[in-house]
Amino acid sequence: xxxxxxxxxxxxxxxxxxxxxxxxxxxxxxxxxxxxxxxxxxxxxxxxxxxxxxxxxxxxxxxxxxxxxxxxxxxxxxxxxxxxxxxxxxxxxxxxxxxxxxxxxxxxxxxxx
Amino acid sequence: xxxxxxxxxxxxxxxxxxxxxxxxxxxxxxxxxxxxxxxxxxxxxxxxxxxxxxxxxxxxxxxxxxxxxxxxxxxxxxxxxxxxxxxxxxxxxxxxxxxxxxxxxxxxxxxxxxxxxxxxxxxxxxxxxxxxxxxxxxxxxxxxxxxxxxxxxxxxxxxxxxxxxxxxxxxxxxxxxxxxxxxxxxxxxxxxxxxxxxxxxxxxxxxxxxxxxxxxxxxxxxxxxxxxx
Numbered sequence: 001x002x003x004x005x006x007x008x009x010x011x012x013x014x015x016x017x018x019x020x021x022x023x024x025x026x027x028x029x030x031x032x033x034x035x036x037x038x039x040x041x042x043x044x045x046x047x048x049x050x051x052x053x054x055x056x057x058x059x060x061x062x063x064x065x066x067x068x069x070x071x072x073x074x075x076x077x078x079x080x081x082x083x084x085x086x087x088x089x090x091x092x093x094x095x096x097x098x099x100x101x102x103x104x105x106x107x108x109x110x111x112x113x
Numbered sequence: 114x115x116x117x118x119x120x121x122x123x124x125x126x127x128x129x130x131x132x133x134x135x136x137x138x139x140x141x142x143x144x145x146x147x148x149x150x151x152x153x154x155x156x157x158x159x160x161x162x163x164x165x166x167x168x169x170x171x172x173x174x175x176x177x178x179x180x181x182x183x184x185x186x187x188x189x190x191x192x193x194x195x196x197x198x199x200x201x202x203x204x205x206x207x208x209x210x211x212x213x214x215x216x217x218x219x220x221x222x223x224x225x226x227x228x229x230x231x232x233x234x235x236x237x238x239x240x241x242x243x244x245x246x247x248x249x250x251x252x253x254x255x256x257x258x259x260x261x262x263x264x265x266x267x268x269x270x271x272x273x274x275x276x277x278x279x280x281x282x283x284x285x286x287x288x289x290x291x292x293x294x295x296x297x298x299x300x301x302x303x304x305x306x307x308x309x310x311x312x313x314x315x316x317x318x319x320x321x322x323x324x325x326x327x328x329x330x331x332x333x334x335x336x337x338x339x340x341x342x
Binding site: 003005006007008009010011037038041042043044045046049 | 140141142277278281282284286298301302303304305321322323325326329330331332333334
């Protein structure tokens with residue numbers, strides 16, 4: 001994993017985990033803080049901060065000795081969140097080219113064919 | 114873990130440390146960043162007890178630096194003081210006898226990891242290999258506090274990653290690290306906290322990720338642009 005060192009690294013780790021969940025690379029159990037830290041080459045405290053954030057956002061749960069796992073509704077919630085993000089930026093780019101919502105819808109329907 | 118209170122270190126009329134207050138928690142990995150002559154080495158020596166403060170005090174787990182605290186501190190000095198007439202294997206044997214927390218298994222792994230030639234005399238080693246040997250002598254102990262002074266200097270950039278991952282591998286929740294360096298970019302992901310020193314004073318101190326979002330740039334760029342280093 002390559003980081004943009006100009007931005008907080010724990011936020012990039014958080015994003016990476018969310019994407020791994022949506023891609024179903026992580027289905028239930030998250031890697032341990034220590035293993036992930038080694039894998040991506042950062043301080044474990046930085047990974048721990050990302051994990052605390054994920055838990056606060058209700059995406060994961062954890063218990064001492066039981067590790068960290070993805071919560072039941074997290075997958076669909078995250079998928080929806082990420083799809084919306086992409087659709088939003090897609091529509092914004094087309095708006096900036098001067099297209100109307102009607103024209104955008106027509107384009108999308110053409111893609112479908 | 115470490116408490117530094119109003120510490121000043123003077124050599125004659127020169128202030129190496131101008132008055133530092135600092136608390137470092139157990140389990141943190143601190144990057145001590147600053148240009149040459151900013152006081153990094155002096156600060157590490159004060160923590161290790163090589164030097165005494167001119168005023169103020171330092172406590173490690175509530176005690177002044179002493180041979181007792183040194184039993185759980187491992188120190189990587191910037192200057193080289195290896196006995197060049199010994200073979201590598203002899204020196205390692207000597208260290209393993211001397212330190213109670215020496216970990217033979219870890220020593221073996223580190224020797225492999227760094228491709229260290231055991232049968233050579235120390236004077237036969239290149240500068241890069243002497244650095245690796247010094248690093249093994251520091252990391253093979255199961256110490257609680259790791260003080261590393263410029264472990265990336267004099268190392269070619271391709272070997273730096275190897276050193277960074279060897280150091281990262283030693284991190285545990287109950288171990289504390291202070292790594293002093295002016296080579297920042299390869300090491301900055303190691304630090305959860307970064308302290309910038311300039312002319313013997315702390316000028317910036319914070320969680321590394323908080324500094325990245327505050328300044329909108331990497332720790333390396335803060336060092337180069339904000340400190341004019």
